[in-house]
Amino acid sequence: MLVLFIAAAGCQGHRAGDGPLLSTAAERVRYQRQTEGTQAIPHLREAVVDASLSGKPAHVAIIVHPAYALFFPEDNAREYSGGRARLVRNQLRNEAKFLENNAGSDNAVMILVLPAGSITGQDAAAGYGAYLNRQINGAGRVFYVYSESTTNGALAQEDMLLLYQYLNSVRSEKVMIGGGFVGRCQESFFKQLATYVKPESIFIIPEISSISPADVSDSEARRIATLMDRHDFEPVRTFVRKKTDGSPNVLSFSRSDVPAESNPVLQ
Numbered sequence: 540m541l542v543l544f545i546a547a548a549g550c551q552g553h554r555a556g557d558g559p560l561l562s563t564a565a566e567r568v569r570y571q572r573q574t575e576g577t578q579a580i581p582h583l584r585e586a587v588v589d590a591s592l593s594g595k596p597a598h599v600a601i602i603v604h605p606a607y608a609l610f611f612p613e614d615n616a617r618e619y620s621g622g623r624a625r626l627v628r629n630q631l632r633n634e635a636k637f638l639e640n641n642a643g644s645d646n647a648v649m650i651l652v653l654p655a656g657s658i659t660g661q662d663a664a665a666g667y668g669a670y671l672n673r674q675i676n677g678a679g680r681v682f683y684v685y686s687e688s689t690t691n692g693a694l695a696q697e698d699m700l701l702l703y704q705y706l707n708s709v710r711s712e713k714v715m716i717g718g719g720f721v722g723r724c725q726e727s728f729f730k731q732l733a734t735y736v737k738p739e740s741i742f743i744i745p746e747i748s749s750i751s752p753a754d755v756s757d758s759e760a761r762r763i764a765t766l767m768d769r770h771d772f773e774p775v776r777t778f779v780r781k782k783t784d785g786s787p788n789v790l791s792f793s794r795s796d797v798p799a800e801s802n803p804v805l806q
Contacts, residue, residue, distance in 0.1 A: 596711055599706060603692045606635075608631070619752055642681045654685070671683075686724065692731075725749075741788065744790055745779065776791065
């Protein structure tokens with residue numbers, strides 16, 4: 540469950556419809572105070588092909604740098620306001636719903652590409668492991684792998700080979716990519732994966748992809764967030780096309796594609 544600490548304060552350009560300010564610093568402290576215990580999400584190297592997947596291709600979702608705006612804010616931003624706060628809040632909500640509702644579901648595999656060293660070792664981001672554990676809640680067939688840095692989604696070659704071998708072992712026919720940021724870390728991961736896996740089998744999912752608040756104006760962020768509330772992700776699809784060279788396939792969890800009752804983003 541995603542719960543955001545909100546700072547009650549006013550700010551120029553902030554509208555009542557945007558909701559309260561979003562304090563990244565306070566939210567990180569709140570998760571830091573939680574007892575993380577043993578890391579619940581295993582590394583991809585510990586993955587074993589589940590017998591229940593035998594004979595049928597797995598549905599694979601890869602989330603690049605989940606909750607990045609909250610735990611790795613650009614320019615060390617301590618809070619978001621106005622339309623940007625609303626956009627970040629909506630994106631975190633959609634991503635969290637997807638993690639909660641799909642982790643461990645039938646025939647599904649989820650892989651989290653986490654910023655380098657973000658949940659283990661001395662460089663671990665305070666509270667990040669606790670946040671992820673809370674969303675995944677001990678579900679099976681969820682693994683993590685580190686990107687080479689906190690500002691790039693590409694993997695070390697040995698980890699990309701590990702991922703490639705795993706995707707082959709579960710006979711994935713479609714790889715769905717979410718996370719963020721669009722045109723940044725997400726794109727660098729996509730381009731690297733496309734050199735190992737057929738590009739036509741890789742899809743960017745607008746409903747679980749995050750736009751950097753630094754890449755949009757306050758009014759544009761507000762417009763995108765407003766349409767998200769109406770389950771309209773066409774602006775995100777357009778943004779993906781704009782920020783990439785147009786090569787990624789874009790697949791929406793539209794009401795015509797997926798029944799609303801089985802779609803965590805549309806509920």
